[in-house]
Amino acid sequence: MEHSTMQLAETRPPEEIKGFSVSAGIVGLRHALALCWTAFAALGRSLAVSSAISLVGPGLGMVPRAMEGVRSLGARRRELAARWSGVHIPPPPGPLPPVPAGASGAVARYRWIMSDPQTRREFVWVLADPIAGAFLAFFPIALVLSGVWGIGLAFFGVPLSVEWDGLWYQFIPIEGPVTAVLAGVLGALQLPLALWAAPRAVRKHALYTRSMLAPSENELMASRIEHLATTRSDAVDTQMTEIRRIERDLHDGAQARLVAMGMTLDAAEHLLDANPEAVRALLIEARQSSSKALEELRNLVRGIHPPVLADRGLADAVRALAMVCPVTTEVTVDLPGRPEMPVESAAYFAVSEILTNVAKHAQAGRAWIDIRYDHGMLRLTVTDDGQGGADASRGTGLRGIERRLATFDGVLAVNSPVNGPTMVTMELPCVLSSPKTTSF
Secondary structure, three states: OOOOOOOOOOOOOOHHHHHOOOOHHHHHHHHHHHHHHHHOOOOOHHHHHHHOOOOOOOOOOOOOHHHHHHHHHHHHHHHHHHHHHHOOOOOOOOOOOOOOOOOOOOHHHHHHHHHHHHHHHHHHHHHHHHHHHHHHHHHHHHHHHHHHHHHHHHHHHHHHHHOOOOOEEOEEEEEOHHHHHHHHHHHHHHHHHHHHHHHHHHHHHHHHHHHHHHOOOHHHHHHHHHHHHHHHHHHHHHHHHHHHHHHHHHHEEEEEHHHHHHHHHHHHHHHOOHHHHHHHHHHHHHHHHHHHHHHHHHHHHHHHOOHHHHHHHHHHHHHHHHHHHEEEEEEEEEOOOEEEEEHHHHHHHHHHHHHHHHHHOHHHHHHHEEEEEEEEEEEEEEOOOOOOOOOOOOHHHHHHHHHHHHHHOOOOEEEOOOOOEEEEEEEEEEEOOOOOOOOO
């Protein structure tokens, strides 16, 4: 789940709402009609929750599943509010609360809903939306229907009034051709009014949804604190794992070779006068051991922080990874500067891990890496034409990347349908600290 602190202040309305546009009005009417349909969906969800609460039998029954449906509907409303009105509604701070063991009866089910602030908020919203939300969404549509009815009365109002023994259009009694035409004029005036009101009604609907669903500042802060505590714990665990790896590599690699080299030199010292030819062979062996130890130390240093990353930056370091990758890889970079060193290192090792997965598991022929910086966000995308099927929930490698990025409030998104292609997108909030020094 992406954790972010979002402002609850009213967002700036889209440009088309500030004036009058026929096309914007038509689009607004379509959106209003879609929101009316979602209001009916909310009615169905509210009936499902209410029915589940009143079910006879032990336990919470169907209430958690019904509330999951409410939460999914709320997520859909958040998406529509952001896409149609530019109103961003923060997601729930956390998952649904756990079901208490041994609870039974309608009272226990109701208490389970009301115990969590976000669940309670969603419950109230799904009960109110079929009325309040439907009214806001239906208002411009009602203007259109009323306008069309008024125009129709201009032609058929007089005979209908005679047949129905009197007819009114709003405040106008249809008593003859003059009043019928007046009703038609009034109805025609409502059509542009509906086009003007539609986008505004959609935005008001989004603001109403935000007022009902948005978590409070205290809830967001509590979620943020919990997220920081989790990522800090993950960072400490990752650091300790890295320290143990370095210690193991030193102990099993360079340290063992240096010990062996010391023993070889000691043997050479004792044979120096008695057998010079044996000393020569021992010195050659010691020199080979020192070369291998130096090579292992260099590899260890590269695993901690590659020199190319420190010297030339993220772009050239990723290009170096692409050059040694068994899969043909193209790199596209658009960075006006360099991220902070910890962010740069996290991004580099994340790309390295993904390329390793591509080479081992994807059965891909080509891969593409795109690195760019946009609005305070470092975005890295790795795409391959392999067999797909990658899933972060099943792979420890992708989970490790998630934990590494979460330390910096970064997120990982994996889109990998069966038969491919696979696209892994990573985003890291950061500031570019210096202008670029290499040619991209």
